[in-house]
Amino acid sequence: MGFKDSVRTFWRALKLSYEHIGKVMITNLIWFVVGFFLLLLFTYIPVESDWFFILVMVGTPILMGGAFGAVHYRMNAIVKGEDTSLEHVWIGFKRYFVRGAILAVLAVLGFGILFFNIWFSQNYPSKVFLLLSGFWIWGIVLWYGMHQFVLPFVVNQNTGAFSAVKKAALIVLDNPWPSFLLVVFSLIVIALSVLFAAPLLIFLASFLALLQNCFYHELMVKYELLAEEQQGESEGEDRS
Numbered sequence: 397m398g399f400k401d402s403v404r405t406f407w408r409a410l411k412l413s414y415e416h417i418g419k420v421m422i423t424n425l426i427w428f429v430v431g432f433f434l435l436l437l438f439t440y441i442p443v444e445s446d447w448f449f450i451l452v453m454v455g456t457p458i459l460m461g462g463a464f465g466a467v468h469y470r471m472n473a474i475v476k477g478e479d480t481s482l483e484h485v486w487i488g489f490k491r492y493f494v495r496g497a498i499l500a501v502l503a504v505l506g507f508g509i510l511f512f513n514i515w516f517s518q519n520y521p522s523k524v525f526l527l528l529s530g531f532w533i534w535g536i537v538l539w540y541g542m543h544q545f546v547l548p549f550v551v552n553q554n555t556g557a558f559s560a561v562k563k564a565a566l567i568v569l570d571n572p573w574p575s576f577l578l579v580v581f582s583l584i585v586i587a588l589s590v591l592f593a594a595p596l597l598i599f600l601a602s603f604l605a606l607l608q609n610c611f612y613h614e615l616m617v618k619y620e621l622l623a624e625e626q627q628g629e630s631e632g633e634d635r636s
Contacts, residue, residue: 397614402577405614409607413599416474424602426485427467431460431601461500464601465492468547471605475613492550498557499546503539510536541568541575544582547605548612571615578611 397405413420437443438452469488473480513532545564549555555563568575582604589595 397571397574397618399573399577401614402574402581402611405574405610406577406581406607409603409610412474412606412610413603419470419474419480420602420606421598422482423467423470423485424598424600427460427463427601428597430463432456433459457500457504458497461503462493462497463489464500464547464605465489465496465550467601468492468496468551468605468609471602472548472551472609475606475609488551492547495550495557495560496547499543499550499560502557502561503543506539507536510539537576537579538565538568541579544568544575544578544608545612548609551609552612552616567615574611574615578607581607 434452434455438448466485466488469492470480470484473484510532517532542561542564545567546557546560549560549563550557553563585595585603585607586600589600
């Protein structure tokens with residue numbers, strides 16, 4: 397999967413989002429309300445409590461990640477050309493909320509450790525730490541790239557959270573170029589959504605789910621073909 401195929405996949409996700417704009421918007425709105433529920437409460441209800449602040453900081457990533465599981469479930473159905481309704485959002489919540497929340501917590505912890513290592517290297521300079529800081533930067537890119545595929549693996553293969561992380565790492569390492577382009581595409585979408593605010597509410601989560609699942613299915617084609625070839629070879633050996 398080269399540059400042209402990656403760009404084509406990105407445009408396919410855009411086309412799907414346009415063709416199913418109503419489903420994209422309502423699903424994203426549900427994700428926004430659920431994911432930012434505690435943060436919205438903290439913003440608009442004047443509660444001065446350190447415990448409530450801690451609850452918001454801890455609970456928001458969990459709610460956002462869990463809700464992302466439901467978003468992926470419905471958007472993946474769109475990618476596969478299946479009919480979907482709002483009921484699929486609820487089914488996705490029940491089926492993937494816990495795994496989505498676990499993956500969100502793992503993502504936050506991973507980024508926290510990597511950024512702390514960079515901060516430590518910069519504030520306590522030495523040749524060893526300065527050398528390692530470069531590895532931490534690449535670690536951030538790899539970690540972010542892996543999380544483009546974890547939920548597609550969960551939704552499409554019904555894998556556990558930790559198994560999805562392992563499979564995502566393998567697919568990124570085996571397909572560095574399209575994975576890097578997916579990282580670039582997703583960062584551009586996130587930056588534009590935050591900059592203009594409105595896409596965050598009506599577009600961001602659903603489009604990212606569409607984009608990630610489109611890339612997942614495109615990359616899995618070669619593994620499916622390889623599995624068919626191996627199966628054909630084994631059947632030929634059995635006959636001989």
